[in-house]
Amino acid sequence: MADEPATARALLARAAGVVVFTGAGVSAESGVPTFRGPGGLWKAFRPEQLATPEAFARDPRLVWEWYGWRRDALAACRPNLAHVAIGRFLLTRAGVTLVTQNVDDLHERGALEAATGLAREGRLPAAGAAGDAASRPAPERGGGAAPLLDDEQPRAANAAAAARAAPIRLHGSIFHARCTRCGARTEHRAAVDASSLATLPRCGACGGLLRPDVVWFGEVLPEGALETAFAAAAAAEVCLVVGTAGAVHPAAALVDETRGGGGRVVVVDPGETAYDDVADVRLWGAAGEVLPGLLG
Numbered sequence: 001m002a003d004e005p006a007t008a009r010a011l012l013a014r015a016a017g018v019v020v021f022t023g024a025g026v027s028a029e030s031g032v033p034t035f036r037g038p039g040g041l042w043k044a045f046r047p048e049q050l051a052t053p054e055a056f057a058r059d060p061r062l063v064w065e066w067y068g069w070r071r072d073a074l075a076a077c078r079p080n081l082a083h084v085a086i087g088r089f090l091l092t093r094a095g096v097t098l099v100t101q102n103v104d105d106l107h108e109r110g111a112l113e114a115a116t117g118l119a120r121e122g123r124l125p126a127a128g129a130a131g132d133a134a135s136r137p138a139p140e141r142g143g144g145a146a147p148l149l150d151d152e153q154p155r156a157a158n159a160a161a162a163a164r165a166a167p168i169r170l171h172g173s174i175f176h177a178r179c180t181r182c183g184a185r186t187e188h189r190a191a192v193d194a195s196s197l198a199t200l201p202r203c204g205a206c207g208g209l210l211r212p213d214v215v216w217f218g219e220v221l222p223e224g225a226l227e228t229a230f231a232a233a234a235a236a237e238v239c240l241v242v243g244t245a246g247a248v249h250p251a252a253a254l255v256d257e258t259r260g261g262g263g264r265v266v267v268v269d270p271g272e273t274a275y276d277d278v279a280d281v282r283l284w285g286a287a288g289e290v291l292p293g294l295l296g
């Protein structure tokens with residue numbers, strides 16, 4: 001096993017297909033706590049009280065309070081150099097797929113910073129120009145298109161570009177909610193008032209209780225996301241693993257798909273991971289320090 005940034009750079013440069021697979025560590029330098037290890041969320045909180053369907057059925061107020069607290073904390077966080085480097089890589093390279101286990105929105109915000117930087121440099125590729133990821137349709141925005149003011153146009157173009165670099169989410173999004181009665185899904189960014197059952201977020205369609213649209217322990221992963229991610233990993237020549245201990249399945253098995261297809265594995269992480277014995281290149285370091293040089 002080599003420990004060389006140059007080897008990793010060469011592998012990435014000649015790979016036709018790359019999957020970037022991220023976990024909580026990619027957001028650590030933004031101030032978002034990881035789950036395991038020192039200062040990890042699962043050191044301070046018990047998952048079975050906060051991140052299972054049974055916990056929500058027992059005490060939805062407590063679960064919403066925890067997710068509301070995590071959302072508030074995220075509002076104060078900014079994407080770090082790793083998010084921006086990954087966003088830039090997605091927007092400028094063909095054949096790159098981003099798969100994340102994270103429920104934060106820092107990849108999207110990092111991609112927006114990357115798109116803004118590329119636009120300033122006159123290097124923002126047109127839709128479809130950077131291949132698979134860039135040609136993915138932007139998510140539905142809803143509503144009719146209002147005419148844009150002049151100074152809004154570049155911002156809108158950058159946002160549209162950034163949307164094309166959106167990750168495949170294996171564990172959902174903390175800024176989305178799902179109705180426990182009718183199943184409707186919605187973006188949900190409003191402040192959560194968890195002071196009583198009556199004030200918890202409700203479905204706009206049927207009035208049912210909303211829940212965070214994240215994957216809890218014991219639940220199946222979002223329909224289609226796992227299949228799409230695994231197919232991309234199986235076809236990839238390189239799986240770049242960033243900031244995940246590799247402890248939670250089935251997400252953790254993504255790396256096996258790339259290996260099974262004859263692809264290489266590059267791991268960037270300052271701590272030990274489940275992939276250390278199978279990594280073709282192991283870069284011990286913080287994502288924000290390693291990725292700009294690796295992907296730039």
Ligand code: OAD
Nearest residue numbers: 023024025028034035036101243244245246248271286287
């Ligand atoms: P973990 O907390 O298990 O692992 C975080 C990884 O990030 C560890 O390997 C750390 O060494 C590494 N790390 C810490 N700082 C870093 C930095 N600056 N740069 C790069 N790496 C760094 O988090 P995940 O592997 O993401 O699931 O956890 C997987 C799943 O477990 C989560 O999605 C969540 C959790 O329970 C659900 O909620 C379903």
